[in-house]
Amino acid sequence: MAHAEGQHAAAAGQHAPAAAGEHHVEGQQHPLGIYFKIWGLLFVLSTLSYLVDYFHFQGYLRWTLIVVFMHMLWERLAMVYAILLPPLLLMVLLWIGAGEADYTFFTRNTFFGPAAAAPPPAKHP
Numbered sequence: 001m002a003h004a005e006g007q008h009a010a011a012a013g014q015h016a017p018a019a020a021g022e023h024h025v026e027g028q029q030h031p032l033g034i035y036f037k038i039w040g041l042l043f044v045l046s047t048l049s050y051l052v053d054y055f056h057f058q059g060y061l062r063w064t065l066i067v068v069f070m071h072m073l074w075e076r077l078a079m080v081y082a083i084l085l086p087p088l089l090l091m092v093l094l095w096i097g098a099g100e101a102d103y104t105f106f107t108r109n110t111f112f113g114p115a116a117a118a119p120p121p122a123k124h125p
Helices: 002-011 032-054 060-069 077-112
Strands: none
């Protein structure tokens, strides 16, 4: 039974006490290769970001490169909403305001325009 309890404790991440002369170093070693790959990827993405401005890319290509460089595709949904939702909401409100302005302009022209201000032509018998 003690053997099974020892396996269970090791599987749960609990460590047995170290012997008197042993030093136990905790932590995780990361291979350096992963850092070099990430640095290389960041260098490539940074270069693409600068080239977007240098060559004056416009339209969907520019915004696709910006979104990829900002890592928006791999962010948590809450972060994406926090970054993209306020400008999107502002655009929707501007669109609604522009539609209301067009309606107001149309209504003013209909009721207060030059055709409305002119008296109707007089009918002679």
